[in-house]
Amino acid sequence: MKPPPQADRPIVAVAYSGGRDSTALLHATARAAQEQGIAVAALHVHHGLQARADDWLAHCERQCAAWRRKGWPVHLVSRRLALQPVRGESLEALARQARYQALREMALEQGAGIVLLAHHRRDQAETFLLQALRGAGVAGLSGMPQAAERDGVRWLRPWLEHSREQVEAYVQEHRLDYVDDDSNDDPRHARNRLRLQVWPALSQAFEHAEAALADAGRWAQEASACLAELAAVDLAGAESEDGRLRLAPLLRLSAARGRNALRIWYRRQAGEPLPASALERLWRELPGTRAGQWETPGARLRCYRGVLQYEPRPAVVAVEPVPARQPTLSIRRAGRYRLVGWGGTLVARRVAAGGVPLARLTDLNLVERSGGEQFQSGPGRPPRSLKKQFQASGVPAWARTGPLLYAGEQLLWVPGLGLDARVLAEAGEVQLSLDWMPDVVG
Incomplete structure (x- = not known):
């Protein structure tokens, strides 16, 4: 990839879809960057899923070119994806995972250690509601963090405490052009159903619903952080350096505290949460188990002599006639x-x-x-x-x-x-x- 313009300046990246929210964030960032001597990389991901995706990319290119002509230090970087979901896989989840991976790669290629995301308070409130409807625990209800560091990139959401109306007012004030994603009107997606069918009635019945739900998410974030700190204390005497877990110290704890430690231990090993049903079954069966194993998404847990071990599963191999053994x-x-x-x-x-x-x-x-x-x-x-x-x-x-x-x-x-x-x-x-x-x- 060619080096970015103003390569001698510090660079900050903005995730830029071309939609209303990301357009407003990129505009505000570019204006501020001009005064502070910072270059801005606008990161656009072409998912290849919408008929108008090429038009959106062209719009983003024109917009960034227009701002550059004004002397603003912004340049567009794009990445095309070729998503191929397997049967039964959520296309929405696959696209989200691929999008963040592409944003990370582009940011690092540009030398940007920070990526700004345009999520606002309404997005946070919607996330809290969706997670609650899915039966999520405290960690899930925490929603989106304002700042997080993953895989060498710092992800920031500077507008997470600003309302959607404030973003819309900014767009109108500066007469910004943006693209409309037709898929936002597709009721097959849960967030769209919430946004189109539930939210209007909810906000009419409860005027402060957006702020209240976003606040609830922040409280859940604090509670989740406290639970993680408590689990660190409980795991200190139970987890070995290689990640194996001695069960005796956990089983002496209260059920709620023991399940919490087990939940955090699993997340450390797997990098993703253990489903609630699997956690309950594990906690119920572990006390009377001398040797046993449990299947989880992508892994196997094995218990022997009071020690629990996490084993990631290699690729699934189909059952075939057993060949002669290699000598x-x-x-x-x-x-x-x-x-x-x-x-x-x-x-x-x-x-x-x-x-x-x-x-x-x-x-x-x-x-x-x-x-x-x-x-x-x-x-x-x-x-x-x-x-x-x-x-x-x-x-x-x-x-x-x-x-x-x-x-x-x-x-x-x-x-x-x-x-x-x-x-x-x-x-x-x-x-x-x-x-x-x-x-x-x-």
């Missing part, structure tokens, strides 16, 4: 090695210590466990049978699948236990660690 393997570099017939993938990663010399991985035999194998779990420790090593290390049966790796007659690696201490590399040797990722059959 040998040669590893010459770090990477992922799909082992035919073994039901999984071996992941080799470059490490500075605690690995096996790369030279010992070029001629490996893949062997099924048969009994009598001896494994040394650490330097100076005696070799013991795999059964005893599994029991001593607390490795559940479902974590013992996969092949044993031999280099000649030497047992080198065991799923669930790792590398035999007798094959660990010396300091300074090129070395790799090995991990096993079993397939998920769907």
Whole structure:
């Protein structure tokens, strides 16, 4: 991408659809930037979903060009998307996720660490109502934050406390041209139904509905922050560095406090909330479970000996006739090695210590466990049978699948236990660690 105009200036980005709200925000930002010596990147995402999308892009190009002729430091950057939703996937959700990803990429390419979004108080009030109607908890009712930092970009909503009427007044005062998105009149979308059918009656019956609901969202944000801080205290003595969760400290808490900690722990691991129904089931079944597993969206939770572990699921593999098992393997570099017939993938990663010399991985035999194998779990420790090593290390049966790796007659690696201490590399040797990722059959 070519460097932006005024590349020597600090740059701030504005998400610019061409609609009323983003036009007003871009206009106000460009005017202020002219006085402060800042360049403005107008980020436009062409979703390719509307018949008039090309016209909207052309309008945005003309508008930015007109403002540049006035001497304003604004330039347009656009990105075209090619969305292909799978069956059953929400096109609205897919478009939103792709839009934010595109905005982030364009902002970073332009050297802008800040992206301004044109959401106002009505948007916040609508979000609160929609989340309440969906049965959201405190985190969902929090709505949109005024400021958030994600993936190297700071997202700001400077107009979140301004009413829609104030934005409309700004547009009229400055006689701004903007585009109308026909999809905003489509009642198939929940927000449109709320905006077109519910909001007029609500605002007529309750004059201050917009401000009151937006305030409720802010209270929910504060409550959500307090719950996160409380969970951090409760998880401090229960969560290990690798993300595993000891259940005993949580189960001693009250049900509400324990569920809160479990909810926050899951969000840390998954990056998304655990559905309420899954959380309730998990909390109900965990106390009496010694070994069990639960499926969640995109992951599997496994409990063994009072420890809960989050495992992201790899791509779903269709059930097919099992091929003959691959007997040998040669590893010459770090990477992922799909082992035919073994039901999984071996992941080799470059490490500075605690690995096996790369030279010992070029001629490996893949062997099924048969009994009598001896494994040394650490330097100076005696070799013991795999059964005893599994029991001593607390490795559940479902974590013992996969092949044993031999280099000649030497047992080198065991799923669930790792590398035999007798094959660990010396300091300074090129070395790799090995991990096993079993397939998920769907």
